[in-house]
Amino acid sequence: xxxxxxxxxxxxxxxxxxxxxxxxxxxxxxxxxxxxxxxxxxxxxxxxxxxxxxxxxxxxxxxxxxxxxxxxxxxxxxxxxxxxxxxxxxxxxxxxxxxxxxxxxxxxxxxxxxxxxxxxxxxxxxxxxxxxxxxxxxxxxxxxxxxxxxxxxxxxxxxxxxxxxxxxxxxxxxxxxxxxxxxxxxxxxxxxxxxxxxxxxxxxxxxxxxxxxxxxxxxxxxxxxxxxxxxxxxxxxxxxxxxxxxxxxxxxxxxxxxxxxxxxxxxxxxxxxxxxxxxxxxxxxxxxxxxxxxxxxxxxxxxxxxxxxxxxxxxxxxxxxxxxx
Ligand code: PEP
Ligand code: MG
Numbered sequence: 001x002x003x004x005x006x007x008x009x010x011x012x013x014x015x016x017x018x019x020x021x022x023x024x025x026x027x028x029x030x031x032x033x034x035x036x037x038x039x040x041x042x043x044x045x046x047x048x049x050x051x052x053x054x055x056x057x058x059x060x061x062x063x064x065x066x067x068x069x070x071x072x073x074x075x076x077x078x079x080x081x082x083x084x085x086x087x088x089x090x091x092x093x094x095x096x097x098x099x100x101x102x103x104x105x106x107x108x109x110x111x112x113x114x115x116x117x118x119x120x121x122x123x124x125x126x127x128x129x130x131x132x133x134x135x136x137x138x139x140x141x142x143x144x145x146x147x148x149x150x151x152x153x154x155x156x157x158x159x160x161x162x163x164x165x166x167x168x169x170x171x172x173x174x175x176x177x178x179x180x181x182x183x184x185x186x187x188x189x190x191x192x193x194x195x196x197x198x199x200x201x202x203x204x205x206x207x208x209x210x211x212x213x214x215x216x217x218x219x220x221x222x223x224x225x226x227x228x229x230x231x232x233x234x235x236x237x238x239x240x241x242x243x244x245x246x247x248x249x250x251x252x253x254x255x256x257x258x259x260x261x262x263x264x265x266x267x268x269x270x271x272x273x274x275x276x277x278x279x280x281x282x283x284x285x286x287x288x289x290x291x292x293x294x295x296x297x298x299x300x301x302x303x304x305x306x307x308x309x310x311x312x313x314x315x316x317x318x319x320x321x322x323x324x325x
Contacts, residue, residue: 026048090107109144143204182204192247199249231313237266242270304316
């Protein structure tokens with residue numbers, strides 16, 4: 001079947017009723033970027049910079065980061081690259097920067113850490129901006145945002161980095177597109193204000209599911225409860241895309257859900273038009289979405305949202321897929 005999927009991988013993702021869907025790759029390792037970008041994706045939808053930091057013995061400096069980011073952008077050709085600022089803490093430790101906490105998932109992670117260490121944050125922003133000089137590809141993504149002040153402060157640091165580089169290089173360095181990860185549920189209710197501040201939103205459905213359900217995404221004892229198809233989680237995802245659409249704020253999904261057939265079907269039904277996933281899922285999701293009608297899916301979604309459990313949702317969508325071969 002892989003061969004069947006691959007036979008269409010160079011074709012654009014368009015539903016049978018003409019809805020263009022954009023499929024991007026999640027990446028973190030440079031070596032994987034090299035091979036992945038040969039595949040016909042619409043770009044890199046999530047470049048997890050923390051992987052680079054996790055592989056080192058100490059914080060990588062500005063030049064070292066710059067060189068790696070430049071290679072990533074180059075490997076993507078002229079396609080967009082969404083670079084996420086350092087997202088350590090929680091389940092992603094740095095040996096050389098130990099964080100001891102009772103509740104790491106509710107602790108010092110993502111943007112919280114960057115904003116408490118602006119010297120590290122600025123080095124990373126400066127490296128990204130310099131790597132992207134003379135390209136239009138760079139999109140900067142802020143992880144684990146939980147309030148508006150974090151966005152405003154991040155933008156101030158980013159402006160500072162642009163001004164510094166403009167002065168140092170004698171060349172105007174302008175602000176790139178900036179977005180936030182939607183993974184802390186409270187921001188669902190502040191998307192109006194978010195839309196006034198950033199250029200795009202990317203839903204981290206792994207963390208959003210974890211925080212909506214209060215279920216540790218890595219704890220095997222509660223893994224049956226980690227259910228991205230929980231009708232309440234699906235309603236939250238639908239609410240997010242509808243709110244963003246009201247503001248013409250581009251929104252994508254970069255959590256694992258986007259690369260799962262049932263997940264991708266439901267997300268397209270809700271109105272998402274951009275999905276970012278592991279490279280291994282790309283050809284299959286493309287093949288699948290080229291065979292569904294968005295209009296038909298909206299009926300399926302309405303049924304799914306009225307069900308009582310994630311298992312019922314999975315059953316319904318699986319039956320739908322089987323009926324259509
Ligand atoms: C997510 O939370 O869904 C996400 C994409 O980020 P990560 O898995 O890296 O936390
Ligand atoms: Mg996350």
